[in-house]
Amino acid sequence: MAVTALPVIHIRDLRKTYVVSERETGARAALKSLVHRRMQEVPAVAGISFDIAAGEIVGFLGPNGAGKTTTLKMLSGLLHPSGGEVAVLCHIPWKREKAFLRKITLVMGQRNQLVWDIPAADSFELNRAIYRIPSDVYRRSLDDLTGLLDLEPLLRKPVRNLSLGERMKCEIAAALLHRPQVVFLDEPTIGLDVSMQRRIRSFIADYNRRYGATVLLTSHYMADVEALCRRVIVIHHGRLLFDGELSGLVQRFTRHKTIVIQLQDCSVDLHAYGEIIECVDGRATLRVPKAETARVTERLLADLPLIDLTVEDPPIEEIIEQVFAQEVL
């Protein structure tokens, strides 16, 4: 593997452990807790390592509480790691050097940095002052983003009058005005309707193509990751389960394949061939162990008067669910 340049994001054995006070229920325990609090250590991130090169869009996938947001916060300097190495653009994030902060940006789904009662354009001006963006760069940036995100009709409206999707577009624009090299997106499409999700995804892809920004995107929507990321990192219980191409994820974790056949009707008994998932109007879906796929397909073709037959991978959601359920490493 050729090493071309230093990775933009570098993590080695990163850990984060939270200390929370815990308490039993009831009034007596409540009184006791006034005097003595029991602390418990909760490992949110339990030693993960990866490197991300410039210009990559990486999807960070995991169920709620997996440690995705915690990792993102450690990368953006918001959290101190409990252990391990972390470097972004050759800076140590938690030192929060101004030069570092100028090169990154953070977008959090359903959390606003825009000022509520005034038009988005005015919040943009505020960011311009804070990031000290020269006016010509700012103008160009704003024009580009307005074009890419279709912001023209939204800029003059107070943010509170915008719909959730419109607000998200403005939030993203505000975060990108200073042309950061690294973009952290924490659940950016959460709560949005499907068409808006697609808009935002295509924007992120466009932006990455145009400016070569490195994008780290966390999501629990598979669709986000499928659409944007060649590379996927799967995290669960604070541990890395998988780091590689999406197709590799499918390859490695599926034990089954799905065979979909089209018959005249559902009268034929298909139990001998595999697990029947469903049969509707003659269209039957069978689940078959991966190793058996070729053999079952042969038999189906030989035995039955098929109208059609396709072999598919199970839907990625299912794969991920299985991955989380089994924690196969």
Add this chain to the structure above:
Amino acid sequence: MKGLGAIYLQQFSTTLASQLQYRAVLFIWLIGQVLEPLIYLVVWSAVSRSTGGNVGGFSAGEFSAYFILLMLINHSTFTWIMWEQEYRIRLGTFSFALLKPVHPIHSDIADNVSYKLITFPVMLLVALALSLAFHPEFHFAPWAVMAFFPALGLAFLVRFLLEWTLAMTAFWTTRVSAINQVYFVLLLFFSGQIAPLSLLPGPIQAVASILPFRWMISFPAELFLGRLTPSQALAGLAAQVAWLAGCLILMKIIWRAGLRVYSAVGA
């Protein structure tokens, strides 16, 4: 009615648990409630000292007694519901209260009282400490002391209802701090917290008796300190009851109107 009792009991233990969780809050509020009467206690004691004794029927020791008592009464009757309601509505959590099959006012009362169960002993200790520092003079009459307790209960109910109704203005406007401010300014002046009402000029005293504020705080204090005749005390209790009825009606009206606005706008 039994169901309501169970709700109150449950709210007690819930509030107890949550209040003890956020310990700092308990003490923060108490500080403010001690300092204010303390300031006026000091000011009026200074006044009585500079005039060499009696000011409008109050000696320095009687001022101390008045303000220390006022502190306890204010603590017993105060609410924070205006801020909480604005907060609840703004964040949309009020909708949850509306989904329950009980009028939200009950859990608010229970919350209020259970908070005070924890804090009142502390206030009592503070009152004792202040008594050591400022030497209050009390002139009891047993009947007055007995009448004090129902008066205090009525004061609590009147004040709670009025402030709860006031809190409902959050249905119409998001900036309730202005309205709250107006209320508190009026309360401060006309409930005897700046000066015993008998020290205010005559016309002002008349206004004070028409407004509800005297009946929330000042009246129980006047009663306990033996400054009222039995007939005055009786008239006062009647005024409290009248205000209670009035506030109840007002509350119902505002509540219904507010609900209509709230459900029209949505959470």
Add this chain to the structure above:
Amino acid sequence: MRYFRLFIAFLRIGIMNELAYRANFFVQLFESVLELGTALAGLAVVFSHTDTLGGWLPNEVLALVGVYFLVGGSIRLLIQPSMERLIESVREGTLDFTLVKPEDAQFLVSIQRVEIWKLTDIFLGLAVLAIALVRLGARVGAIQLMAFAGALLAGGVIVYSFWLILATLCFWFIRVENILVIFQSMYEAGRWPMSLYPSWLRFALTFLVPIAVATTVPAQALAGRLNWQTLAGMIGLAFIISAISRIFWRFGIRRYSGASA
């Protein structure tokens, strides 16, 4: 210079924010007038029963009320709304956005909200102050004015630092927004001459909750009652408490970002 430009940027936002709610101005004016009226009425009631209060003449106490509104208005204009917003943003998680910006976080959170209509308090305070000064006669000279300005500035720093310390508590205690309530009543102590208070209370109001000093000492300066030791002490206190608040703030941020304490 850069800080000043950032402050102007936030000021613009604050103005625009408030202009969106034009009614607020009239509400604020009404509120301020009402509050001033109550303060003056309280003064009137007290001085209807006595000629001096702890050695202070009525017009000197009036000057104190003027300073009280001037300082109070300044707090409510910038310090209080920004600190309240800080506490909110910790709870909502939006403080993260501020921490990710390439500017000093303490500065950003301290100027983030400007409630422009609170200027009415400031103007009313100045008006009352002017009236009191006129009534006090020509005893106010250049030295008194300089001492007044110095005390005012030191007082402002003290109050801001105190507010910052209170707001920083939100990193440990969740329900800290209730601080607003105490501040109001604590600040009330500054409406009356501190010489009235017993020594333990004066100590508390100077060193534990150093708010009353911000009003009394400037008023003393104007009334010609200020000695150099008190002014120097106040300026020294301003330095000390601003250092403490800065250290505590940084400690709070470290705590918030989970650095091992």
